[in-house]
Amino acid sequence: MLSRTIRPAVSVARSVEAQRTMATLREIEMRRLKSVKNIEKITKSMKVVASTKLTRAERAMREAKKYGAANNELFKHTQAETESAPKILYVGISSDGGLCGGIHSSITRAIKKEMATAPGDLAVVGDKPKAQLGRAMPNAFKVSFNSVGKDVPTFAEASAIADEIVKQGGDWDEIKLVSNHYLSAIAYESEVTTVISAKALQAAAGFQQYEMEEDVSQDLAEFALANALYTALVEGHAAEISARRTAMENASNNANDMISSLQLQYNRGRQAVITNELIDIITVSSELMFGSC
Template identity: 50%
Template sequence: MGTLREIQLRLNSIKNIGKITKSMKMIASTKVNKAQRSMESARIYGSSSSGIYQNTKTVPLEGETGLYIVSSSDRGLCGGIHSSVAKATRRIIAENAPGPVVVLGDKSKSQMVRSNRGDIELSFSQIGKDIPSFAEACTAADTILTSGVKFDNATIVFNQFRSAIAYEAGPIHNYSTEALKSSEGFTAYEVDEGVLENYNEFLFANNIYWSLVEGHASEMSAKRTAMENATKNAGEMVDRLTITYNRTRQAAITSELIDIITGASAL
């Protein structure tokens, strides 16, 4: 048990931390609603545009190279949301053939470097400060396509928003133009060669945008939950330290009274 001064300093420190986490929770709560609205529109456009893969039953062709894109951000203080994406990516790579890796965000990059350092071809930073835009996704997609990274299919791993308190890491698949043309249901579509190539590039950028926006909504929700738990823990620690401080103070006062009474009795 520390002295009264030490307990008082620790008590004040935890109170200040509780005020900070409470403010961060309020900020995250404000951002969650805005992020969810952007996520809903991105999810609708993403699932609709990628519906051609499901309608044509597209599958990768044999011998094609797969690219793995890890979608996260640069921000922390949001629980294990970044580690869940890294773990899901490592699991998907283990289940399939190894391939080049592109990381969106510094948090997942530091985790992927530990296990797949030699596979990382590109990484992007300055992600997660605000709601991602389609222009940013197009820039990332264009950089990947023009960087010289050789791949045919792309698997984008991101945090899928389930509810205000739940998320799950999962993939979005982007197939090559040859795989799309070879699919059994493609004959139902009448698409020119150049249009199909451009449309597939648009799907690639749109899927990156979808993953970034939905991952951002999951991150804000997880951050709010993390700050709420931190505020609750700080409050519990303040209550325990207050009891300890009062007991220590009472013991010190009692000891001083005993000394005074003993001295008075001796006189």
């Protein structure tokens, strides 16, 4: 048994250790555990909101694809035969929102890959891809758009973007729309849709068979661009909502795992404090018992 001169020192050491353990437990309970629980509530709520929006976005996407199908039929046999390389404008279509996985970086990678093969000018819809591409190719920018995609995009928004692109006055032969293609509720991929200009349309073999005024071909090219933009915007919006729901679900699952780990750590620390207090109580009781003897 320890001597009476050593016992007080042991009791003081245990008291200091218990205070440190209690401080650690308070930090786990009041800061980390509470913070993670709040984050889990937020991400779970955002997942529910994204799930609700996804149904509406999918319905709008199915309707918008009819416009895209009409464009595909129109330009199926309209590739112009040119000896020189066509002048290309790339239009990256995304949004301003975050917390949606790699939805923006997929557009950025696709544009970089396309421009490495066939350089051209650049227009971007959305602040996120604009920030990413602005560092890599700042001199290629011609025009950018923001505040698009907060809700389901409309044909009026697509028409406004198409008008602004036309007003820039670039003598482009092809406009390549780089957007996210919605595959399923958990998958998407970037794709490129090509729309040719009025000049290239008039030079196409399929259209040379008909007598067509210049104004008609110009209107047709602009309307086709608006159609293609509308389809890409709505489908990209559906892909973004789907990616956001998946990201929030993963974040909620990770938060739950962290809560379980912190709760286990807290319970073990609390059990250690209780055990030390019981040891002190038993030690004091033993000293009183043997001291009275």
